[in-house]
Amino acid sequence: MDKQTEFVLRTIEERDIRFVRLWFTDVLGMLKSVAIAPAELEGAFAEGIGFDGSAIEGFARVSESDMLAKPDPSTFQVLPWRGETPGTGRMFCDILMPDGSPSYADPRHVLKRALAKAADLGFSFYTHPEIEFFLLEHGTKRGESPTPIDEVGYFDHSPHGQGYDFRRQAITMLEAMGISVEFSHHEGAPGQQEIDLRYADALTTADNIMTFRLVMKEVALEQGVYASFMPKPFADHPGSGMHTHLSLFEGDRNAFHEPGADYQLSKVGRSFIAGLLAHAPEITAVTNQWVNSYKRLGGGGEAPAYVCWGHNNRSALVRIPMYKPSKGNATRVEFRSIDTAANPYLAFAVMLAAGLKGIEGGYELPPGAEDDVWSLTESERRALGIAPLPTSLGQAITVMERSELVAETLGEHVFDFFLRNKRAEWQEYRRQVTPFELTRYLPVL
């Protein structure tokens, strides 16, 4: 197709790559991989590699025939952790139907469709995620509480702390794979790390997040610790979110930026935020897709549980970061409910769709919230018109079921599968008898 592809084939020769891993993502956001020999790569580029989709979450039932995985050459990278020679490379794939048309089950295609819709309106969509996660002692048994690798806090620096070494090696590896890191530090909870990726177009960012999770797991393994993206592993510490900065560009121009307007925020920007807010409840099942996600959202602190926006208000769902006069193109909005365990393709697609809906419908931005919404009373919040986000996966599913926006964005197939799968998860969870119940009730009842 292009020079990228030539580059891939040349690199494979030059660097003695013996395996190429083709990566794709199932509907729940789990990375899937199939390895092929370099000799098969040309065929894979031309026609894709056939595989049986029925065993992949969300892929079955689209077609009785096999599916094809077709690598995207622009995503080629050599995997840095497998020793240099002979090396292993990887590429993300698009999933195709046997006749070569894109599969409606492929999350990457879902995002591409949403981006194409934005492009029809003249916009390109950029995202910049702040990824939080925990480093834990290795060898926690199933069901036991994990132990964090340290007891330090926000921005703390311990000269030879394991977390410090970890971040250094992890960032080196990310950079080796072409993923630029903006920022990294120790987060508030024990063992909690934050690494911010540089902003990029949403598809690249989503690919990068998939890679990021794997890289963190690999590095942790090498250092004898365990990296987890579970949204809320500790009841008493903050959970791991993935605050994501969003911006729309029209050509080279930041469409959110308007000099002199409030917060330098253009009408497009205001409507985009209004769309995000109006549709926030119905997209929550996608941005926060696990039972555990709602433990974080309900935990207070910086996790948003209410639909409102603010300027530098760290309890709001949408925050307008401080504006730097020299950087008109940096105007952006930060969406704070999404967590690190979301499927980034689907999550970015619904976030974009919600914002675009606001732009298309000319939604008016409600007044901002300057207070810490957690500290308001229920009645105060009602008086201010601040609605809660769904408080459980069950609630989130119920809201999403009625959403034409989410159905249209995910496509009927993914929408249907996602709801079925999540309903089953919620059912399963509700059957559980938790340690909370046993400690509280058993002694007295």
Added chain:
Amino acid sequence: MTTEGTHAARAGSLQGRLARLGFVDAARAVRLLSDPGLVGLDDAAVDDLGLAPDPDLALTTLSRIAETRARGADAFVAALDSDVVVRERAYAVLGTSAALGDHLVRHPEDWVVLRSDPDSDERPVAFASPESVRADLLRAVGADPAASGPSAGDAGAATYAALRSAYRRRLLAIAAADIADGATFIDVSAALSDLADATLEAALAIARAEHPADAAAVRLAVLALGKCGGHELNYISDVDVLFVAEPADGVDEADALRSATRLAQALMRACIAPTSEGTIWEVDPNLRPEGKNGALVRTLASYEGYYRRWASTWEFQALLKTRPAAGDLELGQAFVDLVTPLVWSAADRPNFVEDVQAMRRRVEDNVPAKDADRQLKLGRGGLRDVEFSVQLLQLVHGRSDVMLHSATTMRALESLATWGYVGRDDASALATSYAFLRTLEHRIQVHRLRRTHVIPDGEDDLRRIARSMGYRTHPVVELTDALRRHRLEVRRLHEKLFYRPLLNAVARLDAGEARLTPEAARQRLEALGYTDPAGALHHLEALTSGVTRRAAIQRTLLPVMLGWFASAPDPDAGLLAFRRMSDALGSSPWYLRLLRDESLAAQRLATVLASSRYASDLLMRAPEAVAMLADDDELTPRSREALVVEALAAARRYDDPDVGVAAVRALRRRELFRTSVAELLRLSEVDECGVALSGIAAATIVGALELAQLAVESERGSSLPTRFLVVAMGRFGGGELGFASDADVLFVHDPLPDADERDAHEAALAVAGELRRLLMIPTPDPALEVDASLRPEGRNGPLVRTLGSYAAYYERWSSAWESQALLRAEPVAGDEELGRRFVELIDPMRYPVGGIPETDVREIRRLKARMEAERLPRGADPGLHTKLGRGGLSDVEWVAQLLTLQHGHEVPGLRTTRTLPALVAAVDAGLLDPDDADNLAAAWRIATRVRDAVMLVKGKAGDMVPTDTRDLAAVSLVLGYRPGESGVLLDDYRRVTRRARGVVERVFYA
């Protein structure tokens, strides 16, 4: 006074003369001719102005030239008097092209190119050798033609302008040869291509002057593609190019490519930049690898890598016309040598057939509707279609036959004919029409040198164009006629180019006449979408061999039919079915007439045979039904009343019930075919289809019941002791039968007043049994299965009951479930009076006063919920099950039925057996939100249509939206989706049914 009077009189006579000569504004012409510069023109020179295509335009321009008072202008006017050749050419050009006239106004001295100058060159200026054109343009920009890598004097505005005026000067000569001398379109477009080459060369010389260091660092070749590459350029068209570069000795490759890119950009600028002399044309480099995003210039090796690995089919098609045009010709030739073998093996690539079909769709679809009639280039039968079709044949057959490797459309067509790939007469007729249309395009463009392919609609424009093409008596009428004739010729081009030669492959021709070889025929059939070319050829041979009238007609028809088959889901099946039709009907005169006229009927036949196994099977059983395809009225389903009358008449014609029922069932088969064709061709709405199918079933049962009663009476030797009634139930009662449905019924009888109860029961049982037997006995026509299992007590209850027995049963045992089933009960055959009484009996049950009790509502909801859980087949995707799935038929029907049970007693509109009217009535009564009703109706319709389409396509019933790729594609075509849109059907289906399910959950379960 006198002098003035005389002058006025003379002027008056001049004005009359000019009007007679063809000037539209003769008064103005008189005034212009009195210009001092023109007043000396002799009478012959004035008279000849009348021969110009547009005399007013010619004279206006002429007077503007004279007004310049330039020396060249005087010489020009003098030459008009003295040199007949100059005069003729000048008037032809000035009367056709305002733009070239403007050039002469700016450069009157350029008139000299209109001279015939036997001394200067053997050929006329217009057709000078490519070398001398090149030299001319290079000298115009101050470059030395003899230099290797000639460089212009500078790259300033004056040089740009000099290139433009030199270009126009030669264009003037070409236009003169074209319009005045009657040069052929082939010669003219070749001359225009040579001129384009020379212009590119001169533009490159300007680029070298702008970047001398770059010029030394790299060898750069300009390749022409498209029309220019094919040596068949228009007056105005983008000139498609590729740039190839190789570093000069000792220069780094990356540096050299940067230099070459700067040169290429400067070259393009030199052609397009606006100056006081206007612009030339756009140089379009976007056919290069990766299009707009790719590198502007590449090395040979880089092109090779790209074309070997990544190029798609259309790119090879574009490369078919590659030719070195300017710059380093040796390097250019190396590029051509590199890509040629790749081009000619493109047809071996894996997706060739799919690619070509997609490309063809793009060519055919791409017509802006408002200009469709006046469009020369786009659309089916447009110029691009001709070019594309010829190229496609070259790609398909050129891999094994080098004789076809020509870049020019006309020449390629000629060699396709010479070597038997296309019929000789067809090719020459097509070539004539193509040349006509291209000439017309030239004349449209040369007027203002604008790139347009739309025939103007102004009378003046048409007149000018027509006269320039030699239509003199009634210019506009003659042109329009000729255009219509040639378009007709071209519109049938697929038939001529693609399909007719296939028949020659299997025909007996005179020895020595070239024809398609079997291998070439196989290649072509595959490229057209047939999966079993050997079988297809075999059928073609069988259909066309022999000297019968049938074979003769089929030889004419098949080329068209093959094209129609190829655009339906299963071309191979279509051809096979057509052969079987022909074997069965072959010699009936009406069938041959129907085919001979190549009517709409033949096209419909092709669509039906290649889309629907169900309809094909019906047709095979009695091929004469094909006659109804000829007439839209014939394809409107008949009313139930008319069918009942006909069925009764058919039944009564025969004494033997077995024979009589064959007539009734033949009627049914004919009507099923009619209805299936209406559905396949989307001539009917889906609700109408259900009504029609239910009417057919009803009429069949009426006819068969008549026979069954007669049979039982004759066996008993006495008349029946009881009155008999058949009640339609379920979808049959609702007028909603699909192609795959059984007919649900109840049997009711009512003993005559003095009859023995037991005897009456036995007689009624015998009638029911005989009725079922008659509908099921094997005949050539499909059986109608009647299913009586919705009767009280189901399969365990008696098959027939008396009215009294029904009354007693309902009084004692009636359940919510039975009330619901009775909602769809409608008498269809038998005793009418009994039918009325049965309805009176059941109405209080189905529309109970005050609505059904809450306990029953709950029971119905539970029953439905249990059905959803239990009845769905294991492993079936509930989202895609049309009957029991989420938002499927049963969901929608149960909503309507529950509302009716609750409110039927107070809302008369709800008392209907039909689902959609019940929904409408519920909306009118305020029981259902209009949006909810729309969502339900949409789901009901799409589910019904999918069920019908599955049956029509596969000839087998299926409850699921197909997931097999091939079946799904066929079903989506039948439903009116475009090729490649089957994913859209799935998404639509899931969306519509999801919304309906939302309504069901709110309205039915809440």
